[in-house]
Amino acid sequence: MEGKAFVIMVLSGLCALPSCFPRQYHIIEEPKTWTEAQRYCREKFTDLATVDNQEDVAKLNEILGRHYEGSVWIGLYDDINSWRWSLEKKSYYGEGEAEFRMWASNEPDNFYNNESWAIKAQDSSRFVFVNESKTWTEAQSYCREKFTDLVSVKNQAENDEIKMKNQGHDVWIGLFRDLWKWSDGRAMSFTNWNTENNQPNGCIAESCVVTSYGKWEDWPCGQRFYFACYSGEL
Template sequence: MGRTVGIMVVLSGLCFLPCCSLRHYILVTQPKTWEDAQSYCRSTYTNLATVQTENQLAELNQLIGSDPSVWIGLSAHTEAWRWSLENQDYYGRGEADFRMWKAEEPNGDGYYKVCVAMSAVGTWMDQLCIQTFSFICYNAGTQDSSSGFILVNESMSWTNAQQYCRLHHTDLASVRNQAENDRMTTMLQHEYTWIGLYRDSWKWSDGSPLTVSNWDLDNPPSATSIGICVVSKFGKWKSRDCRSQSNFACFVEPAVRKQVVQVWLEKSDSSVDMEDLKDDLLQQRLKEHGLNTGVQLRWVEHPDGKVFQKKTSGTEEEKICTPK
């Protein structure tokens, strides 16, 4: 005769309704300044609209439609240039501030061109981060720091180059002094080559990173001073004085739900170790309930460190516990 064993599963962020979305946008047709719109969204919903994926950008554009001017949660901040490699132990006194700008650089339109490339003669220029150039990575741990520079002859955007360097090496290269700048110059094979200097000027109101953008390239954003915010106009982003008034878009995210589900299983083969099968059973439960996105499952362990316990009393039934 088979034995029954009790198992418990925690479901986090569970959403059974097909209409449930991870993010929902709301268009508010009450013209306000950017700051007042932000306050309204934070008090009534979650925050001014932010986007982190192309799908979210498409949803927001569909909501805005033909509205000619809608605040979104992006604004410019006065920030100093900084290196991608943030380990302060790498820089000696004043080395993080070494610059080798070409004459009249940086000359980007305010906060628009915020990534830096080295020219073939070793001078620096600000560039659009979406441009694709070769780049120089840095490997930490080498005795001679200059020997840790690696030229990568692949054309990538600055962000993709940063990701590549962090995955395969340490980071995009910092330039701490004239000797290192001269060393890198001898390595260059193209007109422009990315280095690790950038200016993180545009920020979402909820603090999330700017991973997706949709600037109107025919009218680049200008942020020559603090107090510049962003509107979406027919799906394209434009800079505007934060003190002007526009309709605005908010977003709201549903609260994460946590449920404890207690299930009784019958084991027909006493030689089977259920602990060895717990991961497979977890995946099976996902498939049975059609749960694949926005859901995290984990076992609740008993004090002895095990998931499964022999049933000693009670009826064989599935119990849904109060969410906690």
């Protein structure tokens, strides 16, 4: 049985082009997992709801307040499998080398969402150990200025060589991932987390986002909630 759907129009600035239509939010009162909700929204509309600013928050809250005041899925999620190397030059990698990983046991665990970067510097030929304490972003900037980039570990031999050079220290390498992104592929540029409830709380099992009474919270993607879709242009 199809759930009820409600719609509200979001006017995203002025547009004179015929192809530019205002965005519409649709609240689907049918409990689904986040993945099921994403599939439904893509089949029936455009995608799960994307929220770009406080005006969008107000419009979405308005329709939720009139029809449903609980938690609903939106399109924000944590792509925990998006690890990639800082050095993006494709010609640097042989077949399968860009996907080489040497995770320790039980890693990556995404503990409290603080591990956006997996644990050197790399010149045009081999590896250089930099004996300075920096954040990952600082280390990336330093390596790009002085050498080529943070090191990409392409195979077991390189991993062994780096292990010998690091003198027993934990060191940054170039592996990192993005955190939160929208279902439609857009990067997150606006947040509305429920900070009073310590959100996002960083639990690895909670990688999808609901809006709950006007604020965002991360929940396990397999939970079933009503959900918000959008249609039209962003």
